[in-house]
Amino acid sequence: MTATKKQMPVFERYLSLWVALCIAVGIGIGQLAGDNMQVLADAEIYKVNIPIAILIWLMIYPMMLQIDFSSIKNVGKAPKGIILTVIVNWLIKPFTMAFFAWIFFDHIFSAFIEPELAGEYIAGAILLGVAPCTAMVFVWSYLTDGDPNYTLVQVSVNDLIILVAFVPLVGLLLGITDVSIPYDTLVASVLIFVVVPLLAGIITNKILVKKTAKIGLKISSYPNLNR
Numbered sequence: 001m002t003a004t005k006k007q008m009p010v011f012e013r014y015l016s017l018w019v020a021l022c023i024a025v026g027i028g029i030g031q032l033a034g035d036n037m038q039v040l041a042d043a044e045i046y047k048v049n050i051p052i053a054i055l056i057w058l059m060i061y062p063m064m065l066q067i068d069f070s071s072i073k074n075v076g077k078a079p080k081g082i083i084l085t086v087i088v089n090w091l092i093k094p095f096t097m098a099f100f101a102w103i104f105f106d107h108i109f110s111a112f113i114e115p116e117l118a119g120e121y122i123a124g125a126i127l128l129g130v131a132p133c134t135a136m137v138f139v140w141s142y143l144t145d146g147d148p149n150y151t152l153v154q155v156s157v158n159d160l161i162i163l164v165a166f167v168p169l170v171g172l173l174l175g176i177t178d179v180s181i182p183y184d185t186l187v188a189s190v191l192i193f194v195v196v197p198l199l200a201g202i203i204t205n206k207i208l209v210k211k212t213a214k215i216g217l218k219i220s221s222y223p224n225l226n227r
């Protein structure tokens with residue numbers, strides 16, 4: 001008996017290509033629109049661009065629909081994977097990312113990058129390093145024949161941690177690397193990019209589950225439909 005070969009859908013399989021095309025289209029629109037794009041660039045709150053936030057919501061929201069915090073009650077059944085995930089995501093990865101960003105942008109590439117720009121690169125690397133990847137975790141779990149329920153628990157735990165640990169951890173690492181700490185922007189980013197889509201996903205999930213349950217009950221009440 002041969003094992004079924006795992007295959008990703010076309011969109012996910014060529015995701016790198018779509019990203020490259022979107023970047024090219026974005027640059028092209030920016031060149032053609034010129035100063036007219038400044039209106040969108042100025043639409044921000046606490047230095048968080050609103051049009052970009054809306055586009056990121058569209059990307060994050062479908063993933064947030066899969067989050068089920070009731071699954072966290074199963075953490076104790078297999079704690080090793082959860083503990084390892086938390087240690088790597090919150091005690092190792094942020095600090096190694098900050099260290100390598102400091103080494104490369106503040107020293108190795110210092111002859112090619114202005115100090116102000118180097119600081120921005122370091123801040124960006126720190127923000128990227130502190131925020132754990134969640135959306136692609138489901139894809140990796142599928143490709144490696146992982147347990148989807150356990151993956152859901154891991155993602156749910158990380159989403160809860162990011163609500164309370166992201167701002168202080170980023171503030172700590174930015175302070176160590178001598179980058180100014182915009183706490184208002186950090187807090188606004190957590191609210192806009194995590195809390196809002198997370199709440200929207202949870203609410204939508206509950207609504208869809210209830211509607212699906214009602215439809216299932218209606219179908220089961222008509223025996224001929226089940227044949």
